[in-house]
Amino acid sequence: MFKYIVKRILMLIPVLLGVSVIVFLIMRVFSPDPAPIVLGQHATVEAANAWRAANGLDAPLYIQFFNFIKGAVTGDLGTSYYTKTPVTQEIFSRFPATIELAIAAIIFASLFGIIIGVISAVKKNSFFDHAGMVLALIGVSMPIFWLGILLIILFAGVWHILPSGGRIDPLLQPMAASGFYLFDTLAIGDTEAFVDVLRHLILPALALGMYSMAIITRMTRSSMLETLNQDYIRTARAKGVSEGKVITHHALRNAMIPVTTVIGLQLGSLLGGAVLTETVFSWPGIGNYTVECILKSDFPVVQGVVLLIACIFVLINLVVDVVYAFIDPRIKFSKKEG
Amino acid sequence: MLLEVNHLKTKFQLKHGTVNAVDDISFSLNKGEILAIVGESGSGKSVTSLSVMGLVQEPGRVTEGEILFKGEDLLKKSKSEMQAIRGDQISMIFQEPMTSLNPVYRIKDQIMESIMTHMKLSKKEAWERAVHMLDIVGIPSPAERAKDYPHQMSGGMRQRVMTAMALSCRPELLIADEPTTALDVTIQAQILDLLYHMREKFNMAVLLITHDLGVVSEAADRVIVMYCGKIVEEADVKTLFEETMHPYTLGLLRSIPRLEDESSEPLYMIKGMVPNPLKMPSGCAFSDRCDRCMDCCREKMPALVERDGHKVRCFLYGTETEEAENHE
Amino acid sequence: MTQKKADQPQTESSLQAAVVLEKPESQLKEMWESLCEDKAAITGLIVIGFLALLAIFGPLIMPYDPNLSDMTKSFIQPNAEHWFGTDQLGRDIFSRIIAGTRISLTVGLSAVALSLTVGVVLGSVAGYQGGKTDTIIMRFMDMMLAIPSILLAIAFMAALGKGIDKAVIAIGLVSIPEYARIVRGCILSVKENDYVQAARVIGNKNSRIIFKHILPNVLSSIVVRATLGISTAVLDTAALGFLGLGVQPPAAEWGDMLGRARGFIFTAPYTLVFPGIAITLTVLAFNLLGDGLRDALDPKSRKN
Numbered sequence: 001m002f003k004y005i006v007k008r009i010l011m012l013i014p015v016l017l018g019v020s021v022i023v024f025l026i027m028r029v030f031s032p033d034p035a036p037i038v039l040g041q042h043a044t045v046e047a048a049n050a051w052r053a054a055n056g057l058d059a060p061l062y063i064q065f066f067n068f069i070k071g072a073v074t075g076d077l078g079t080s081y082y083t084k085t086p087v088t089q090e091i092f093s094r095f096p097a098t099i100e101l102a103i104a105a106i107i108f109a110s111l112f113g114i115i116i117g118v119i120s121a122v123k124k125n126s127f128f129d130h131a132g133m134v135l136a137l138i139g140v141s142m143p144i145f146w147l148g149i150l151l152i153i154l155f156a157g158v159w160h161i162l163p164s165g166g167r168i169d170p171l172l173q174p175m176a177a178s179g180f181y182l183f184d185t186l187a188i189g190d191t192e193a194f195v196d197v198l199r200h201l202i203l204p205a206l207a208l209g210m211y212s213m214a215i216i217t218r219m220t221r222s223s224m225l226e227t228l229n230q231d232y233i234r235t236a237r238a239k240g241v242s243e244g245k246v247i248t249h250h251a252l253r254n255a256m257i258p259v260t261t262v263i264g265l266q267l268g269s270l271l272g273g274a275v276l277t278e279t280v281f282s283w284p285g286i287g288n289y290t291v292e293c294i295l296k297s298d299f300p301v302v303q304g305v306v307l308l309i310a311c312i313f314v315l316i317n318l319v320v321d322v323v324y325a326f327i328d329p330r331i332k333f334s335k336k337e338g
Numbered sequence: 339m340l341l342e343v344n345h346l347k348t349k350f351q352l353k354h355g356t357v358n359a360v361d362d363i364s365f366s367l368n369k370g371e372i373l374a375i376v377g378e379s380g381s382g383k384s385v386t387s388l389s390v391m392g393l394v395q396e397p398g399r400v401t402e403g404e405i406l407f408k409g410e411d412l413l414k415k416s417k418s419e420m421q422a423i424r425g426d427q428i429s430m431i432f433q434e435p436m437t438s439l440n441p442v443y444r445i446k447d448q449i450m451e452s453i454m455t456h457m458k459l460s461k462k463e464a465w466e467r468a469v470h471m472l473d474i475v476g477i478p479s480p481a482e483r484a485k486d487y488p489h490q491m492s493g494g495m496r497q498r499v500m501t502a503m504a505l506s507c508r509p510e511l512l513i514a515d516e517p518t519t520a521l522d523v524t525i526q527a528q529i530l531d532l533l534y535h536m537r538e539k540f541n542m543a544v545l546l547i548t549h550d551l552g553v554v555s556e557a558a559d560r561v562i563v564m565y566c567g568k569i570v571e572e573a574d575v576k577t578l579f580e581e582t583m584h585p586y587t588l589g590l591l592r593s594i595p596r597l598e599d600e601s602s603e604p605l606y607m608i609k610g611m612v613p614n615p616l617k618m619p620s621g622c623a624f625s626d627r628c629d630r631c632m633d634c635c636r637e638k639m640p641a642l643v644e645r646d647g648h649k650v651r652c653f654l655y656g657t658e659t660e661e662a663e664n665h666e
Numbered sequence: 667m668t669q670k671k672a673d674q675p676q677t678e679s680s681l682q683a684a685v686v687l688e689k690p691e692s693q694l695k696e697m698w699e700s701l702c703e704d705k706a707a708i709t710g711l712i713v714i715g716f717l718a719l720l721a722i723f724g725p726l727i728m729p730y731d732p733n734l735s736d737m738t739k740s741f742i743q744p745n746a747e748h749w750f751g752t753d754q755l756g757r758d759i760f761s762r763i764i765a766g767t768r769i770s771l772t773v774g775l776s777a778v779a780l781s782l783t784v785g786v787v788l789g790s791v792a793g794y795q796g797g798k799t800d801t802i803i804m805r806f807m808d809m810m811l812a813i814p815s816i817l818l819a820i821a822f823m824a825a826l827g828k829g830i831d832k833a834v835i836a837i838g839l840v841s842i843p844e845y846a847r848i849v850r851g852c853i854l855s856v857k858e859n860d861y862v863q864a865a866r867v868i869g870n871k872n873s874r875i876i877f878k879h880i881l882p883n884v885l886s887s888i889v890v891r892a893t894l895g896i897s898t899a900v901l902d903t904a905a906l907g908f909l910g911l912g913v914q915p916p917a918a919e920w921g922d923m924l925g926r927a928r929g930f931i932f933t934a935p936y937t938l939v940f941p942g943i944a945i946t947l948t949v950l951a952f953n954l955l956g957d958g959l960r961d962a963l964d965p966k967s968r969k970n
Contacts, residue, residue, distance in 0.1 A: 018809035023821070030825040137957075141950035143901055145908050146924060146942035153935045164931075231437040237393055238432075239452040239503065240425030243417070253442050272814025276905055280928075290817065291909055294824045302821065310812040329487045330441055 001325070008318045012311070019310040020072070020303070024065055027299045028057075034297035038081045055081065072307065078300035080293075087304040091286060095308075096179030097167055098285035101277065102270045104201050105209035110263050113213045117220025117259075121228065122247055132217060139214025144273050148207035148280035155203060162203055165282035169196050208277040212266035219262045223255040230254070257328050264320030268313045339406075340543050341367040341390070341511055346403035348382075348389045357615040359385040359398065361567035367511070372537060372544040374558035374575075376551060376590070380612050382567040383547045387513045390545070391430055392420045407511070426456040429504040433516035435496035439488035445472075446484035449503045456507045471502040474539075475532055494525035501532060508540055515547040530557050551590055555579060563587045566613065566623035569642055572649040583650040585628045622653070630654060697886055700962040707958020713951035721768040730758035732765035733916040741934050750940040753927060759937065762918035763944050769919045770948060773833050774899040778892050780838030785845025786888065790881070792846065793853030794872065804850065807843035815840040816905055823911040833912055837902045841895060848891050852884035886963050894956035897949040904945045920945045 034057070035048040043051075052058045056067060071078060077087035116136075120129040156164035167181055168174075172193040174184040182201070185194040227233065228251050236250045237243075275287035282288070286305055293301040325331040348360035360382045367373045375383045388394045390405055392412060405412040407428065412420065424430075432438045440448060449468040453459060459467065465484075472480035475498040488496055497517060504512060514533060518526035534557055537544055546558055554561055554575065561578045563571040563586065571584040582588050592606035610627040613619055619626050625635040634653050641658040642651040651660075701707050720727075730748075735755035744751040750759035792803040810818065822836035856862060865875050906912040907921025915922070920941040927937040 014805065015809055015812055018806065019812055022809060022813065022818075026818075026821045026825050032825075032827075137950065137953060138946070141897065141953050142946050143904050143908070143921070143942065143949075145905065145921075146938075146945060149924065149928070149931060149938050149942065152931060153938065157932045157935060231432060231434050232440040234393065235432060235438045235500070235503075236440065236451075238391060238424055238430040240421045240423070240455050241451065242421055250440055254440070257442075269814065272816045275814070275816055275820070276908065279909065291820060294820050295911075297824070306813055306817060306821075309814060309817065310809075313812050313814070328442065330489045 001322075005318065005322065008321070012314050012318075015314055016307060016311060017069070020069060020307060021065075023303050023306045024068065027297075027302055028061065028064065031297060031299075034081060034299060037297045068303065077304035077307075080301050081298050082296065087300045090289070090301055091304055091308060093179070094284060094286045094289050097181075097283060098271070098274050098278070098287060100180050100182060101201065101204055101208060101283060101285060102267065102274060104205035105270055105273075105277075106212065106263065106267050107209075108205050109209035109212035109216055109266060113216025114220050114256075114259065116213075117217045118224055118247070118252060118255075120217070120221045121224030121255075124225065129221075132221070136214040136217040139210045139217075142210065143276075144207055144211060145276045145280045147210055148204070148277055151203045151207055152280070163200050164203075165200075165280075167197065167200050167284060168193065172196050204277050204281040204283055207280065208270060208273050211273065212263075212270060215266060216259065216262055220255065220259050223258050224251060227251045227255040253327075257324065260323055260327060261320055264316055264323070268316050271309050271312065339366050340369045340371075340408060341545070342404075342406040343386075343390070344404045344406070346386070346389060346405065347401045348385050348394055348398060349401050350398045352397060352616075355616045358567050359615070360389060362403075363564075363567075363569055364403075365562055365569070365572065367543050367545060369510070369543055370537065370541045372534075372546055372557055372559045373562065374546040374548060374554040374560070375562045375564055376548060376554055377564035378549055378612055380566075380615065381564040383549075383564050384515055386564070387430070387515050387545060387547050390513060391424060391428065393424075393430075422456070425452050425504075425509075426507045427509055428511045428513065429507070429509040430513040430515065431497070431500045431504045431517050433519050435493050435500055435520060438500055439496055441488055443487075444484070445486055445488065445491075445499050449484070449499070449506055452503050453506050467506060468502075471506045472499070475499075475502040475505070475536075476528075477502070493521050494528065497521060497525075497529050498532065501529070501536070505536055505540065505542075509542055511543045511545065512536075513545045513547070516549070517546075518553060519548070519550070526553070527556075533557060551594060563590070566615070566618065568623065568651065569649070570624065570651045572642075573647065577648055581648065583648065583655055584652050585630050585654070586624050589627075589629075622651075697959065697962045701958050704958040704961065706954045707962075710951040710954025710956075710958065713947065714955060717767055717771060717948055717951065720764055721771045724764040724767055728758075728761040728764050730761045732757060732761040732918045735916070741930070741937075743934075744936055751934075751936050753923070753937050754930060754934075757916075757918075759923075759940055762923060763920065763940055765918040766920045766923065766941070766944060767948075769830060769913065769917065770900050770903055770945070773830060773837065773903045774896045774948075774952075776834040777838040777841070777899040777903075778895045780834060781841040781895070782845055782888070782892055784838075785842045786849050786881070788842065789846035789849030790853060793850035794857065794875075800850075803846065807846050810840070810843045816902065819902055819906060820909065820911060823906055828911065828914050830913055830917070833903055833906055836906070837899050840902075841898065844895070845888070845891065848887055849884055852887055856884065886959075890956055890960045890963060893952055893959055897952035897956065900945065900948050900952070 033048075035051050036043060039047060039051055049058070056064060059067070068078070075088065077091075079086050080090055083090065116132045120132040123129055152164045155162040163169075172185075172190070174181060174188060174190065174193055177184045177187065181197040182194065185191075185197055228247075232254075233246060233250055236246045241250070271287075274283075274285060275291055277283065278285045278288035279291060286309075290302060290305045292298075293305070343366070344364050346360055346363045347358065350357040350359055363382075363386060365373070375386060377383045385394065385398065389400050390407075390412065392415070394400060400413060403413070407423070412423070415423070439445070443451075446465065446468050449471060450461070450464040453464045453467050454461075457464070457467075469480045469484055472484055477483050477495060477498055483491070483495075488499070491499065501517075512533075517533065518529050521529060530553060533544060533546070536542070544557075546553070548554060558575045560574045561572065562569050563578075563584065565586050571578065571582075571587045573581075578587065579591070582591060586608070589606065589608040593608065595605055608627055609629075613623060613626065619636070621634075621636040621638050622628070622631075622640055625631045628635065632653060634657075638659040640651050640653045640656070641660040642649050643656045643658055645655070735757050737756050739752050739756035740754050742748050742752040742756075748758050748760065750763065752758055753762070788803050788807070792800040818840045819836045822839060823832060826832040826835065862875065865878070870878070903912060903919070904921030904924070907919040907923075908925040910922070910925055912922050913919040923941040924938055927934070927941075930937055
């Protein structure tokens with residue numbers, strides 16, 4: 001198992017290198033020259049040249065790429081063209097917001113997805129099943145940002161019960177300790193701020209998680225239906241195990257194997273969805289910021305962010321595979337044998 | 339009398355019609371007896387066993403009859419009462435040892451679950467009992483193998499585990515649904531042997547469901563032959579093999595290859611196929627495939643008649659007819 | 667004690683033979699027949715047909731010029747004259763939504779056509795050739811998959827600039843890996859089939875084997891994926907538009923309409939309702955059809 005993990009982490013290197021090449025190609029080869037965007041349309045040719053030289057953009061492309069990779073390996077992703085702050089710092093000041101949102105969304109999506117999926121499978125063709133499937137269908141068909149807008153219109157505009165955007169009331173802003181506000185506010189025991197953070201989190205998490213919830217619901221349902229038809233379920237019933245235990249202990253445990261993969265994949269795709277959700281809810285996270293930077297041609301930041309997200313994405317896949325082996329004993333065994 | 343099934347009917351309500359999977363069946367089983375139910379797939383033998391267990395799944399339903407177990411009608415029991423009986427007084431082993439064990443739990447957990455569902459034992463006692471059961475069914479170094487997952491065992495071993503699990507609460511009735519079908523021939527003999535010994539050891543009754551007359555001759559005391567949801571012949575095992583009456587049973591017997599058979603004739607085959615359960619022939623269900631079919635066979639269903647403990651449903655042996663039920 | 671299953675093995679092998687002999691065309695026909703029994707899928711198909719008619723004949727039934735702004739008429743609530751109201755520039759939202767149908771369907775279909783073509787070629791080559799070619803192509807696909815597709819599409823749009831054609835390229839490019847993967851997977855499983863081996867033995871050329879023997883067999887899975895892919899492409903188009911990266915103004919694109927009306931979320935929420943419904947309805951229709959096709963293809967999931 002350990003060997004397998006190490007091997008997978010080593011395989012990360014070529015993937016990340018490739019991701020760097022792709023991003024580098026898009027941002028520096030195909031994109032318009034950033035100088036006039038950063039300096040303004042009226043900048044002189046000399047000023048533009050000087051700016052390019054200062055940011056290493058006058059060097060041949062392969063040197064630029066080499067420098068970027070060298071920096072990335074040593075943990076230096078360059079500095080933003082605009083704020084002049086190191087990219088790593090820019091990223092890490094915004095990253096916790098995105099992670100907090102993504103985690104909240106995946107918890108919501110998994111919890112409701114699995115519950116609805118299981119009940120739908122057990123009560124197949126009931127009203128609940130049909131309603132759940134319609135909900136799931138709408139969930140995969142609604143654009144995230146429109147769902148966000150609808151939620152804002154209803155909960156903030158019509159009913160005035162939840163805030164329309166942001167992470168926290170500025171007056172309650174905690175001293176940034178970890179950047180995870182739920183954790184920070186709880187750590188200092190500030191209940192008022194904690195509740196406020198939660199209130200701000202609900203709508204974005206709902207909007208971001210809805211698509212994943214729909215996917216997880218469908219997967220859980222079909223996986224449960226398949227599992228409930230298995231011979232070992234009949235065996236469990238023949239043993240006199242109660243129906244509730246048959247479902248939770250025997251069926252769900254097996255049905256969760258494919259669902260876990262889906263949850264992992266969804267967690268990865270949430271990072272992409274965060275771009276849209278953060279825009280709608282003015283969420284001060286990495287997605288919102290990245291869009292801004294792409295539009296402003298702030299290369300170093302974009303490269304850094306995409307590299308980081310790719311890294312997380314690949315790591316999530318690795319974790320999913322490990323978890324998979326953990327919940328399915330058959331896989332662990334075949335590894336040991338091989 | 340341990341088990342008495344009277345006029346049992348189990349139907350499957352399908353989109354295109356109703357299938358009478360078990361059509362008015364009555365039989366009984368004594369303590370310590372091995373009764374075999376023989377038939378092709380689709381004859382209703384498995385549904386019969388599932389009906390006794392109360393495990394018929396939608397869209398199937400037991401519609402009529404009674405299943406008396408120690409004098410009490412199982413069909414009148416509540417869900418939780420049936421749960422208490424299943425796995426305790428009546429237990430069951432299935433055809434597919436490969437898929438009948440839950441792949442994500444260790445053997446010991448699955449046996450202990452059965453034990454702890456029905457007996458008030460501590461975890462440790464349940465563990466000891468589980469290991470003891472594995473030992474009884476002939477699994478070498480049971481304490482170690484108990485920690486294996488099902489996929490780490492061979493088919494024969496898994497069927498032993500299934501048997502250990504089914505016997506762990508000392509049931510009075512064991513239903514074995516094609517327990518040897520999926521196994522190699524040598525393993526088949528071992529498992530049959532095991533069932534035979536367990537019957538002796540615990541004095542339990544066995545309802546053996548099989549399509550294999552070889553298995554029957556080896557293990558059973560008494561035999562019921564089923565065709566299309568009905569009993570066509572019933573006798574003790576010696577009588578059935580030596581004084582076979584029903585053409586269907588005869589056909590089954592003649593299609594078993596024999597070593598001593600020196601003739602170069604090809605193996606006998608019953609002609610045709612089991613009829614579509616939604617389009618049953620009128621009269622005797624076997625008439626289309628029968629070598630000795632008479633005109634009356636196509637018009638009326640013969641009744642099951644008994645002569646000296648040997649029951650048969652065929653006009654060759656009597657003219658009693660059965661009121662045909664209207665198949666809607 | 668010999669086991670005797672008189673007819674069972676025979677049936678099984680004849681079944682297998684039937685599967686192998688079954689022609690791809692009849693497989694598609696069968697798929698179509700079982701699709702016709704699926705009410706949800708037919709609903710999806712009808713909605714798609716309706717949208718297609720709107721896209722083609724929309725200009726004939728639009729009550730107003732979708733791009734004609736009239737500031738004196740801005741923010742009119744939905745009424746008999748302006749069914750869906752007017753936007754911040756006084757344009758009729760109903761007409762703009764009809765105009766948007768053409769853009770969304772065009773981008774959706776073209777983007778899928780692009781990724782389908784490239785993906786099928788890459789996937790076929792990778793799956794059929796195997797070895798190094800396979801490794802190189804699939805590794806590259808993995809790298810693309812490691813970047814969230816919406817982020818990649820945004821980056822492409824930033825590099826290429828706004829416009830319908832560019833949106834097609836951006837959205838088409840990012841979903842290439844999915845098709846490549848599916849096609850490769852199908853080919854790997856079909857490749858070892860007897861009839862493909864036979865074609866190779868009698869000396870058919872590789873390209874001929876791929877197009878004549880293998881592709882028709884993976885066609886049904888591709889059809890399913892492409893149908894669902896259109897709904898993803900429509901969603902992506904809307905997302906790009908929403909972020910202000912889609913079409914050149916004043917073109918009426920649903921996502922773009924939502925993005926521009928965002929500032930009026932509390933003052934004129936109706937401007938944000940109808941474009942969203944249009945997107946959801948379109949995506950829903952393709953999802954219904956795609957699900958139906960998948961069920962029709964896979965009898966096992968149909969039973970569920």
